[in-house]
Amino acid sequence: MAQQGPQKSAIIIPDEPPVLPLESLSYPVHYAPYISNVVIPYGLVLDRIERMAEEISQDLQASCDPEEGLHAICVLKGGFKFFTDLTDRMQSKNCCHKSLKISSHFIRARSYQNDQSTGSVSIMKLYDLEVLANKTVLVVEDIVDTGHTLSKLIEHLHQYKPKTIKVASLLLKRTPLHNGLFPDSHLSDQR
Numbered sequence: 516m517a518q519q520g521p522q523k524s525a526i527i528i529p530d531e532p533p534v535l536p537l538e539s540l541s542y543p544v545h546y547a548p549y550i551s552n553v554v555i556p557y558g559l560v561l562d563r564i565e566r567m568a569e570e571i572s573q574d575l576q577a578s579c580d581p582e583e584g585l586h587a588i589c590v591l592k593g594g595f596k597f598f599t600d601l602t603d604r605m606q607s608k609n610c611c612h613k614s615l616k617i618s619s620h621f622i623r624a625r626s627y628q629n630d631q632s633t634g635s636v637s638i639m640k641l642y643d644l645e646v647l648a649n650k651t652v653l654v655v656e657d658i659v660d661t662g663h664t665l666s667k668l669i670e671h672l673h674q675y676k677p678k679t680i681k682v683a684s685l686l687l688k689r690t691p692l693h694n695g696l697f698p699d700s701h702l703s704d705q706r
């Protein structure tokens with residue numbers, strides 16, 4: 516289950532963060548009209564994901580049987596890139612001195628219209644999730660903003676009676692609209 520506060524090892528991005536000029540970095544040219552500078556460079560994202568993979572693997576020692584493995588849920592569409600970056604790194608970590616088997620699952624959640632969270636979340640199950648019964652499940656999200664999507668996802672997944680549900684989110688937004696449900700693991704606490 517998601518924990519009750521931001522993770523201690525998360526990187527805190529201040530409200531007025533130092534920014535990196537675009538001309539110092541390589542970026543897709545078609546992004547140019549939409550961005551003026553960079554707050555979190557991809558190298559930092561990857562280093563933090565590597566550390567998150569270590570932390571999650573250590574955490575799993577207590578709850579996961581390496582033979583049985585981990586069931587990782589990619590929350591589409593936004594979570595896809597983070598999901599592959601994180602699970603690739605977790606695959607190379609050991610759990611109880613054995614390499615961890617990861618089964619991937621995909622679910623679609625939608626709450627945003629343009630750049631605003633609507634508060635109403637729709638969940639689309641893309642495949643049968645009955646296999647999650649009595650298994651260790653890791654939900655992988657790109658961002659927790661209000662937390663409504665995460666609440667709805669966890670409520671939805673409980674019907675399959677997993678043994679444990681853990682949550683990894685790349686970003687956790689600081690917002691007064693947040694509903695108090697935090698991921699277990701995340702990179703930073705600012706969007």
Ligand SMILES: O=P(O)(O)OC[C@H]1O[C@H](OP(=O)(O)OP(=O)(O)O)[C@H](O)[C@@H]1O
Binds near residue numbers: 632657658664665
């Ligand atoms: O904490 P919340 O306020 O609920 O917002 C977070 C959710 O919003 C975004 O998804 P979105 O609805 O934009 O769908 P997408 O991933 O397909 O872009 C994001 O990927 C999270 O799933």
